[in-house]
Amino acid sequence: MPNMHNASIANDEYEVIGETQWQVFENSTDEQVIKIRGYQYSKLRALLFHSVCMALCGLPYFALAYYPSYNKMKYIKSSLRMADVICVTDAEGTFVMQPVYEVDLNLSNHRDNKLRYFIYQHSRFIWLSDHGVFINVQTLNEKMTISLLMENMSGINKRQQNELIKLYGYNSVEVEVKSYWTLFVNEVFNPFYLFQVFSIILWSLDEYYQYATCVFFLSVGSCMLALYQTKQMSINLHKMAGSTCSFMVTVVRPTRAGREECVAAAKRLVPGDVLVLPPDGCVMPCDAMLLTGTCIVNESMLTGTPVSPRARGARSA
Numbered sequence: 001m002p003n004m005h006n007a008s009i010a011n012d013e014y015e016v017i018g019e020t021q022w023q024v025f026e027n028s029t030d031e032q033v034i035k036i037r038g039y040q041y042s043k044l045r046a047l048l049f050h051s052v053c054m055a056l057c058g059l060p061y062f063a064l065a066y067y068p069s070y071n072k073m074k075y076i077k078s079s080l081r082m083a084d085v086i087c088v089t090d091a092e093g094t095f096v097m098q099p100v101y102e103v104d105l106n107l108s109n110h111r112d113n114k115l116r117y118f119i120y121q122h123s124r125f126i127w128l129s130d131h132g133v134f135i136n137v138q139t140l141n142e143k144m145t146i147s148l149l150m151e152n153m154s155g156i157n158k159r160q161q162n163e164l165i166k167l168y169g170y171n172s173v174e175v176e177v178k179s180y181w182t183l184f185v186n187e188v189f190n191p192f193y194l195f196q197v198f199s200i201i202l203w204s205l206d207e208y209y210q211y212a213t214c215v216f217f218l219s220v221g222s223c224m225l226a227l228y229q230t231k232q233m234s235i236n237l238h239k240m241a242g243s244t245c246s247f248m249v250t251v252v253r254p255t256r257a258g259r260e261e262c263v264a265a266a267k268r269l270v271p272g273d274v275l276v277l278p279p280d281g282c283v284m285p286c287d288a289m290l291l292t293g294t295c296i297v298n299e300s301m302l303t304g305t306p307v308s309p310r311a312r313g314a315r316s317a
Contacts, residue, residue: 019079020132025125033091034120036134038083039075046074065189069095081132086118096120100127103166115166124169137168141271149291154254155274164270171269171286175238183227193219249285250276 022037053060064070075085075097086098098118105115116127118134125134156164178186187193196219203212246266252274253262261276266285269275275288277295299305 019081021077021079023080023133025136035089036080036125037087037089038078038080039072039085039087039097040078040082041084042074042076045076049074062189062194065186068097071097080127080134081129086120086134088120105163105166107160107163107167119169122173126167146289149289152272153252153274153291154259155252156270156272157254160272161264161268161270164272165268168270170267172267173241175234175241177231177234177238180227180231183230184223187223187226187230193223247283247285249282250278252276 022035025034025036026032049060060070072087080086084100086100088096088098098120100116100118102114102116104113106113117124117137119125124137126137127134196215200212200215200219203209203215248263249266249269250261251264251269252259264273269286274291277293
């Protein structure tokens, strides 16, 4: 795997012109285009917004469920450098606000002691202060060469691993399990339940109380059942995603005498770790390059091909 400790994170393709307020990302793989813009939270705007919502009996809150872009009314535009919230808009116009996180980082190839990043669709975008732009953290490994990989066969030490975890995040897919209250709020804003509320009010005004009561209890029962099923599905997905990286792996760590093999959690793997594959095989918890030796790779789940190809290490090639 690439060793980010020895890689430069500078990218000559970016040029700063003043304070950048927006940026466009283009993914040539799936032709996805997203645009980001920086915002800062304004207490005054938020106070005015909530005051208007309360004065209008909470009706604007219902509008936010269908027009989330109105959330921008609580923020003011700012440069990406100073933003604490990033507005992400894709090619289809889907709008989402993502918070900007800031952590301490101590890497020799990272000039700043602070790391600023936001997460969008499980991808991490980090801030490059020298260039005034956000980049996808995966692009840091694009300039890696086989010769550089072979020079770092001793892996990385624990301190480097801890710092790289801050940069890349954990080697796992986190499926969020929302609370019942969050699920309830999202569910009641469904047009079906809004129509049911309107029907109950209408039938009550016409003094059809029995019919209105039946509609009420059926709607409540349907809503509770939907909440329970959604909650259980989220829990199952969370457990399934967590089980893929819940086991231990053998990695190589540098020592004064050379290197030694250690056991580490698969979720703590980062670019730069050197894995030792067991003779009896294993489930690969990450993308990796075979440096030495040979192995048989079972790719049937990815390609559907029953024949497992043989992989040769870079040193053997």
